[in-house]
Amino acid sequence: SIIFQEPMTSLNPLHTIERQVGEILKLHRGLDDKSARARVLELLHKVGIEQPEKRLAAYPHELSGGQRQRVMIAMALANEPELLIADEPTTALDVTIQAQILQLLADLQKEMGMAMLLITHDLGIVRRMAERVYVMKSGEIVEEGRMEEVFTNPQHPYTRHLINAEPKGDPPKADDSRPVVVETEDLKVWFPIKAGLLRRTVDHVKAVDGLSLKLRAGQTLGVVGESGSGKTTLGLALLRLISSKGPIAYVGRRIDGLTQKQMRPLRKEMQIVFQDPYGSLSPRLSIGQIIEEGLVIQQPQLSYDECRAKVGEALREVGLDPDSQDRYPHEFSGGQRQRIAIARAMVLGPKFVMLDEPTSALDMSVQAQIVDLLRDLQRKHDLAYLFISHDLKVVRALCNYVIVMRNGRVVEEGPAEEIFSNPQQDYTRELLAAALNLAVTEKTAATG
Incomplete structure (x- = not known):
């Protein structure tokens, strides 16, 4: 089976x-x-x-x-x-x-x-479950052996590359002197539960329930928690893509009361990269058309050649060939598609980017490359990231500050270093224990 x-x-x-x-x-x-x-x-x-x-x-x-x-x-x-x-x-x-x-x-x-x-591509799972390991590359088995031997003494360069490919990084502590880009206080997103013939509201699903946060320029705020904890709903509310209650400020300006028409000029400064690089890119459009879509709406005065030039620059910035604009998404690998999605977000010059599980569909080695790319873009453009993920290895590599969500509420928050080294809540410890149990491979291999 x-x-x-x-x-x-x-x-x-x-x-x-x-x-x-x-x-x-x-x-x-x-x-x-x-x-x-x-x-x-x-x-x-x-x-x-x-x-x-x-x-x-x-x-x-x-x-x-x-x-x-x-x-x-x-x-x-x-x-x-x-x-x-x-x-x-x-x-x-x-x-x-x-x-x-x-x-x-x-x-x-x-x-x-x-x-x-x-x-699997997750070496932590291999370490935990397997007795014998076969390493494949381009349809061929390049190494095989008992699990302990392969991880402690890998012979093939590709095996060593996989073992050392965990996303790495030591983000600096959050600098409270930087300007606040996005801020909210006591934010609520409640979805009504309707019942009966007249469809009366009998209760609410409290997807986000009384959450406050500040996100500063050049910093990455990690949002972690299980499925259904309200992570993505929080991001969509901050971007004003779903209805919410409570003040939301963007660069010091209240935006929670703005109409969609009033929000439009701000859209170019607030972008999103989705989880699934296969589902978030239209298969009917070339990647040039996908990336330029925002430019056509936000900067209609640009000529065709100017648009092509900006798209080419965006592709170059994410490590792709600027001359590949006329190719289609199915011609690219998963990691390359995620780079295209990042280029689509970056082409408008945003200040705030929501990253919704941007590495979860990717292999470990590709994850590390995407994390490095995001870090470089942040440094270059002073971007504020809201990084939503259940992969704590990636959160640890990229985030300055972390909030842990459960059932729409924040159960713990603080500098990433403190959350990972000294969690205060049982739920946070449970998340970390599960993640570290799966991630033990890389540490053992690195010291082996």
Whole structure:
């Protein structure tokens, strides 16, 4: 059996969980509806889904990322396979959920006595799970051996490159004398829950609930927390892309009361880089058209040649060939696409950039390159970054100040150095413990 990387796209959105898991049992085991239902419940319970009876009629979009991945594992285990192929099984998940899924796979492997082929770019996961390692490059195996041997004494240059590719950096402490770019106090984003025939509001989802922050020029504010903690909602509210309550100031000017028309001149100074470089670039447009779109709207006086020149300069700044403007997104790798997304944000000369999980879809070595690029651009243009991530290794490499969110509230905040060296809250310690457990590889390899 096989577990795929992204459970949201590998599960059928039109079918319930019971139907999808049960289909395998009916096809391969010939079970009737009643027997299949009982076996589905047993499998959901085995993979750690709480109240499985209530999940039988659920659709994939009604489950969290971790729950969807557990359903995928249940489907893979339905026929008690001798070999389980796990293809990047935790890439899209938060660190705490990653740790839970890996522990689940290890427990199930021991209980069922099956072999597991684990495909991943995260060396921390390899260190934790594997007994034997094969390193691949360009379709060929360049090194193989027992896990301890490969990590403590890598023979091939590519293996050494992978082991040393963790994003590194020691950001300076936040300088409180720098001008404030974005500020908010007691910010709230509540989504109504409606029920009944008249669709009356019966409660609210408090996505952001009474949050205050200051982001200064040249600094990176890291926002960490599990899925559903309100990280992305916070960023969208600060950019005035969703409704919120509470004062928001940009470079000393209140913007929370401005209309969308009044906001338009400020849009060029407030940009966003999205998580998925595959989904955030239109496949129908060339990269030149993608990057120049903001220029056409914000600076309509520019001629065609002037636009091309600015796009070329933006591409050069992010390390891409300026002459590649007429190529399309599918012709580029994931890391190159993320550079294109960064160029699209930078071409307008912003002061504030929201980075929403910009490295989570990328390999470790490419992550390090993107972190270095972001750091160079920040230094050159004095940018203020709001860096949203669940990857604490990247946060540690890039951020001066960190806030930890849970259920819409800040549970802890402070200089990054203090948060990582001396966390005060149990939840922060839990996040760090999960991340450091997965990240132990690089440290061991570096000292080995």
